[in-house]
Amino acid sequence: MWRPISIDKYVKIHLKKNPDQKENVLRVRIEAAMDAYRNGLKCSCGKDIWIVGSASAPFGCFSCISGKKHPLGDYEIDSALEKRDKYGRRHIDEMDPGKINGIFDDDGYEINRELIKMQSLCLTCIKNNSEDFEDNILCDMNRSNQAGSNTFECHDYRKG
Numbered sequence: 001m002w003r004p005i006s007i008d009k010y011v012k013i014h015l016k017k018n019p020d021q022k023e024n025v026l027r028v029r030i031e032a033a034m035d036a037y038r039n040g041l042k043c044s045c046g047k048d049i050w051i052v053g054s055a056s057a058p059f060g061c062f063s064c065i066s067g068k069k070h071p072l073g074d075y076e077i078d079s080a081l082e083k084r085d086k087y088g089r090r091h092i093d094e095m096d097p098g099k100i101n102g103i104f105d106d107d108g109y110e111i112n113r114e115l116i117k118m119q120s121l122c123l124t125c126i127k128n129n130s131e132d133f134e135d136n137i138l139c140d141m142n143r144s145n146q147a148g149s150n151t152f153e154c155h156d157y158r159k160g
């Protein structure tokens with residue numbers, strides 16, 4: 001998971017650890033990385049860039065700069081936490097820990113609920129029109145899990 005941090009706080013911490021560096025140079029580098037991120041610049045591997053890492057290294061994503069798969073308490077500027085991979089997907093470990101909701105596949109990637117295919121069976125089910133958030137999520141997860149198969153099964157089907 002990321003540890004979200006403001007630019008001002010990060011600058012303070014970084015300069016404490018690297019007293020020989022200049023604050024204005026560091027800020028210019030962070031701003032340049034933020035601009036690149038906002039303009040959609042991607043790492044050479046296709047992922048969104050990591051601002052904190054890109055302030056001290058050539059622009060790149062977390063994995064390419066750190067060599068690690070996902071952040072584990074690593075800092076990232078709080079306004080740059082909506083990172084996506086080259087397929088436009090978001091991974092649960094690369095989301096703002098305070099804003100995680102929704103559903104995720106077994107690999108940890110967020111499932112876009114709008115893109116889940118509706119099933120004809122569901123259209124005759126009483127739960128399809130349910131206002132209950134839990135019902136909706138369970139139905140979406142079931143449809144999403146069977147997205148690749150030709151048949152559709154539901155053990156919670158209730159004829160409406």
Ligand SMILES: [Zn+2]
Pocket residue numbers: 043044045046047060061062063064065
């Ligand atoms: Zn990369």
